[in-house]
Amino acid sequence: DAKTTQPNSMESNEEEPVHLPCNHSTISGTDYIHWYRQLPSQGPEYVIHGLTSNVNNRMASLAIAEDRKSSTLILHRATLRDAAVYYCILLTGGYNKLIFGAGTRLAVHP
Amino acid sequence: NAGVMQNPRHLVRRRGQEARLRCSPMKGHSHVYWYRQLPEEGLKFMVYLQKENIIDESGMPKERFSAEFPKEGPSILRIQQVVRGDSAAYFCASSPRAKQGGNTEAFFGQGTRLTVV
Numbered sequence: 386d387a388k389t390t391q392p393n394s395m396e397s398n399e400e401e402p403v404h405l406p407c408n409h410s411t412i413s414g415t416d417y418i419h420w421y422r423q424l425p426s427q428g429p430e431y432v433i434h435g436l437t438s439n440v441n442n443r444m445a446s447l448a449i450a451e452d453r454k455s456s457t458l459i460l461h462r463a464t465l466r467d468a469a470v471y472y473c474i475l476l477t478g479g480y481n482k483l484i485f486g487a488g489t490r491l492a493v494h495p
Numbered sequence: 496n497a498g499v500m501q502n503p504r505h506l507v508r509r510r511g512q513e514a515r516l517r518c519s520p521m522k523g524h525s526h527v528y529w530y531r532q533l534p535e536e537g538l539k540f541m542v543y544l545q546k547e548n549i550i551d552e553s554g555m556p557k558e559r560f561s562a563e564f565p566k567e568g569p570s571i572l573r574i575q576q577v578v579r580g581d582s583a584a585y586f587c588a589s590s591p592r593a594k595q596g597g598n599t600e601a602f603f604g605q606g607t608r609l610t611v612v
Contacts, residue, residue, distance in 0.1 A: 417597035428499075428586045428603035429538065436598070476597040480526060481590045482551060483601065485538040 389473045394490045397463045405458040405489055407473030412453050416477045420447065420458050422469040423488075429472070432458065468493045497522070499589050500569075501604035508577045508611050516572040516607045520589030527570045528588040528601065529562060538586065544570060577611045584608050 390408040397403040409418065419434040433440055433447045435456075440447040446459040460467055472488040500519040508514050520527050529541040531554075543551040544564035555562065559577075564570040574581055585608075588601040 415597065419597075419600070423538075428606050429588075431600040431602065434598070434600060478597060480543055480550070481528060481588065481599060481601040482540055482543060483528075483530075483538075483588075484540065485530075487537060 389475060389486055391471070391473055391486065391489045393487065394492070396492045396494065397460075397467075398494050399465060400462050403460040403463045403467070403491065403493075405460075405471050405473075405491065406455065407457070408455045409473070409475055410454045412475055413477065416475040418447065418449060418453075418456050419474045419476050419483070420445070421472045421474065421483070421485075422467075423472070424466075424469045429483075429485075432471070434476070463491075463493045465493050465495065467491065499587055499602050499604035501585075501587050501607050503607060504605065506607055506609050508609065510578060510611055511576050514574040514577050514581070514609055516574075516585050516587075516609070517569045518572070518587030518589075518604060519569040520587075521602055524589035524591050524602075526590045526592070527564050528590075529570075529572050530586045530588065532584045532586065532606075534583065541572075574609075577609075579611045582609055582611045 417436050420432040421429045423429045433445050435447045448457045470488040470490050472485050474483050502517050527544045530538045532538045541554040542562045559575045561573045584606045586606045588603045590599050590601045
């Protein structure tokens with residue numbers, strides 16, 4: 386499975402935008418870039434995914450570099466509820482065998 | 496449409512007993528996955544099942560652990576003769592049939608927290 390690299394932790398202030406980076410220099414042409422997050426004491430939660438083009442949904446935006454070797458998850462206005470561990474995962478094949486790394490622990494300050 | 500339902504939420508077992516964890520996938524989902532999260536560690540894939548079939552069990556410990564997803568009813572993760580090292584949070588996820596490889600999201604339950612005493 387292709388590997389991703391994320392910072393261990395990041396901090397943000399409430400209502401400010403947050404940019405969470407992910408490097409995946411060995412990504413293959415068929416790998417989708419997925420983001421999940423895990424709030425304290427809860428199960429993981431799907432955030433967003435994409436292949437080549439930037440993606441937007443109600444939770445976040447995903448910006449994918451032109452060479453696909455990196456991507457950025459964008460939370461447009463952080464709230465206290467966004468404090469979680471965010472995982473960037475590459476996924477290919479026909480099913481959701483998610484390989485979780487250490488992720489980025491996001492702290493949001495009031 | 497109810498989400499992925501796991502029960503029990505908390506389970507306490509003595510060493511040597513059996514633990515049975517249940518997972519009901521989202522309506523219409525035919526793919527079920529089990530993950531384990533040991534204390535202060537990351538999430539690890541255990542097994543992937545479709546109805547009546549184990550597709551990928553590469554993350555399952557070789558002994559004492561088994562999983563099934565019968566034609567009717569929930570998926571079951573069974574741990575026989577539990578030991579203290581089995582204490583962890585066990586998460587189930589489900590997904591619909593993949594539209595295209597890697598192009599489908601997974602939905603997770605709230606987990607079962609197993610404590611072995």
